[in-house]
Amino acid sequence: MKLLACRALTAILLACPLVVLADEAEDAFNKLYEEDLKRVAATPSAADDLALAKQLLEAAGQVTNQTAFLTLLCEEAHELAVKDAAGYPTAKAALDLLAANVPEKEVLSLQKVAAMYQRPYATARGDAKAKAGEALIGALKALADAQAAAEDVNGAGATLKQAFVVATTIRSESKAAIQAQLAALGAQQKTEREIAALKAKLERDPQDAASRTEIVRLYLVEMDDPAGAAKFVDETLDEATRKYVPAAAKPLEEAPELACNELGDWYRGLADEATAPASKGAMLRRAKEYYERFLGLHKTDDLARAGAALMLKKIGDALAKTEIQSSPSTLTLDLGQGVTMKLVRIRPGKFMMGSPDSEQGRRDDEGPQHEVTISKPFCLGATEVTQSQYEAAMGTNPSEFKGPMNPVDNVTWNEAAEFCRKLSEKTGMKVRLPTEAEWEYACRAGARTMFFFGDDPSALGDYAWYGDNSKRTTHLVGQKKPNAWGLYDMNGNDWEWCADWYGAYPKGPVTAPSGPASGDRRVFRGGAWCDSIATGVFRCAARGHHLPTNRWPNYGFRCAMTLP
Numbered sequence: 265m266k267l268l269a270c271r272a273l274t275a276i277l278l279a280c281p282l283v284v285l286a287d288e289a290e291d292a293f294n295k296l297y298e299e300d301l302k303r304v305a306a307t308p309s310a311a312d313d314l315a316l317a318k319q320l321l322e323a324a325g326q327v328t329n330q331t332a333f334l335t336l337l338c339e340e341a342h343e344l345a346v347k348d349a350a351g352y353p354t355a356k357a358a359l360d361l362l363a364a365n366v367p368e369k370e371v372l373s374l375q376k377v378a379a380m381y382q383r384p385y386a387t388a389r390g391d392a393k394a395k396a397g398e399a400l401i402g403a404l405k406a407l408a409d410a411q412a413a414a415e416d417v418n419g420a421g422a423t424l425k426q427a428f429v430v431a432t433t434i435r436s437e438s439k440a441a442i443q444a445q446l447a448a449l450g451a452q453q454k455t456e457r458e459i460a461a462l463k464a465k466l467e468r469d470p471q472d473a474a475s476r477t478e479i480v481r482l483y484l485v486e487m488d489d490p491a492g493a494a495k496f497v498d499e500t501l502d503e504a505t506r507k508y509v510p511a512a513a514k515p516l517e518e519a520p521e522l523a524c525n526e527l528g529d530w531y532r533g534l535a536d537e538a539t540a541p542a543s544k545g546a547m548l549r550r551a552k553e554y555y556e557r558f559l560g561l562h563k564t565d566d567l568a569r570a571g572a573a574l575m576l577k578k579i580g581d582a583l584a585k586t587e588i589q590s591s592p593s594t595l596t597l598d599l600g601q602g603v604t605m606k607l608v609r610i611r612p613g614k615f616m617m618g619s620p621d622s623e624q625g626r627r628d629d630e631g632p633q634h635e636v637t638i639s640k641p642f643c644l645g646a647t648e649v650t651q652s653q654y655e656a657a658m659g660t661n662p663s664e665f666k667g668p669m670n671p672v673d674n675v676t677w678n679e680a681a682e683f684c685r686k687l688s689e690k691t692g693m694k695v696r697l698p699t700e701a702e703w704e705y706a707c708r709a710g711a712r713t714m715f716f717f718g719d720d721p722s723a724l725g726d727y728a729w730y731g732d733n734s735k736r737t738t739h740l741v742g743q744k745k746p747n748a749w750g751l752y753d754m755n756g757n758d759w760e761w762c763a764d765w766y767g768a769y770p771k772g773p774v775t776a777p778s779g780p781a782s783g784d785r786r787v788f789r790g791g792a793w794c795d796s797i798a799t800g801v802f803r804c805a806a807r808g809h810h811l812p813t814n815r816w817p818n819y820g821f822r823c824a825m826t827l828p
């Protein structure tokens with residue numbers, strides 16, 4: 265009976281096209297819910313409070329254009345639900361709804377969400393703490409974004425620092441991304457200080473064209489704020505600036521067809537000049553918007569249209585590049601069924617592949633030592649492919665030493681290649697085996713020594729499961745120390761199949777080599793659980809090889825991934 269009355273009144277409110285004023289909203293809210301609130305407050309159980317919170321949240325979900333009423337519903341729903349941990353999801357949903365619909369409540373709502381996640385994080389232990397910590401980090405990042413958007417740079421910085429402390433404590437993978445965000449925020453603060461100093465100079469001398477030009481550039485490129493830049497444009501500045509900055513300050517949807525192409529070209533030029541990846545990305549995105557608008561307006565199939573389309577494609581490629589440059593250093597692929605694969609981003613660079621003639625224990629096929637350029641960034645699995653990963657993609661497990669987190673072993677080159685093909689299909693990413701050059705480059709991680717950890721073989725046990733410590737079996741991946749680039753088990757555990765046919769090395773410098781065009785044996789690298797140090801197989805340059813159809817309980821692999 266009561267519920268029906270509530271529904272009817274809510275329906276009337278919802279049907280009302282006018283915005284309900286704050287005190288009217290409060291009257292309406294009290295009429296609807298005052299008795300219910302008293303009722304749930306009178307019982308010690310939190311279950312009825314939560315039930316009412318859900319009811320309020322449902323009503324809030326249907327409110328449109330009635331900010332004051334929506335605010336009351338959401339805030340009260342939060343208050344009721346947050347009393348007990350069982351109500352946290354409802355409390356968060358209420359705050360999220362409020363944040364999304366009432367801009368002036370956004371920061372406050374997100375602060376409450378973060379405070380809520382602080383409680384379970386503070387009390388939990390072990391795995392539960394890690395999980396609560398990830399949730400808290402997510403809430404803090406959302407809050408920092410909202411603070412930054414509201415131009416509260418100091419607040420955003422303080423929030424991110426909190427997130428950084430949590431990420432450090434629980435060893436979260438998001439630590440690097442938070443660090444990057446903090447750096448970006450620091451850069452923004454620096455730009456703001458530079459602008460303030462230049463403005464002071466300009467006040468003393470309004471004819472100081474150099475300071476004026478620099479202020480315009482800082483607003484335009486570093487802050488991506490053309491409206492801010494436009495305020496400083498005057499007749500002392502060059503023609504392009506006088507023409508394009510005011511045009512760019514206007515809303516995109518007001519730009520006429522012809523201006524779109526010109527502004528696209530102009531922003532592309534600014535992108536070329538920008539050095540920080542974030543600024544470059546912002547300029548490219550602006551250029552993209554103008555070319556896209558041009559294509560939307562200019563329907564004639566002519567040269568101008570073809571030119572803009574081509575430019576758009578180029579910008580897409582350039583954007584993908586800058587986004588990778590400013591992206592976090594690890595990437596996680598979802599293999600389904602709760603199984604994931606972590607890959608490490610490897611920077612491009614040069615290295616000397618192979619070993620010098622003087623290296624102890626070397627074999628002839630490791631020479632001639634030659635310079636290799638890895639021209640593009642790529643990703644490499646942080647660990648060998650595990651059995652749970654292998655099963656998620658292939659549905660089978662050929663391993664001799666069974667264990668979901670042990671590396672898959674007893675796997676042929678053909679099967680490893682098939683796994684990569686299936687994983688590419690599943691994820692839409694270009695997953696493959698690493699080339700032999702990529703493998704050695706990543707194994708060395710900048711080291712020119714015999715081993716990636718130096719020249720002293722006695723340290724091998726810190727980094728590898730091998731003959732002396734393996735007890736004749738594979739071990740869980742990622743248990744030993746990683747190399748300098750965060751790659752585990754590059755030595756030992758399983759040998760790792762590479763993409764290349766086995767063959768002689770080139771005699772001079774090469775770029776992105778992928779081995780001989782044909783052959784009968786495939787390369788593998790890194791040594792395995794059964795090998796002794798005396799065999800020399802744990803040196804960075806050491807090569808192994810076998811038929812692609814051969815399997816053995818010490819053959820495994822790790823995935824590489826091509827980046828766009």
Ligand SMILES: [Ca+2]
Pocket residue numbers: 303304305306307308309310311312313
């Ligand atoms: Ca109660």
Ligand SMILES: [Ca+2]
Pocket residue numbers: 648753754755756757758759760790791
């Ligand atoms: Ca290995």
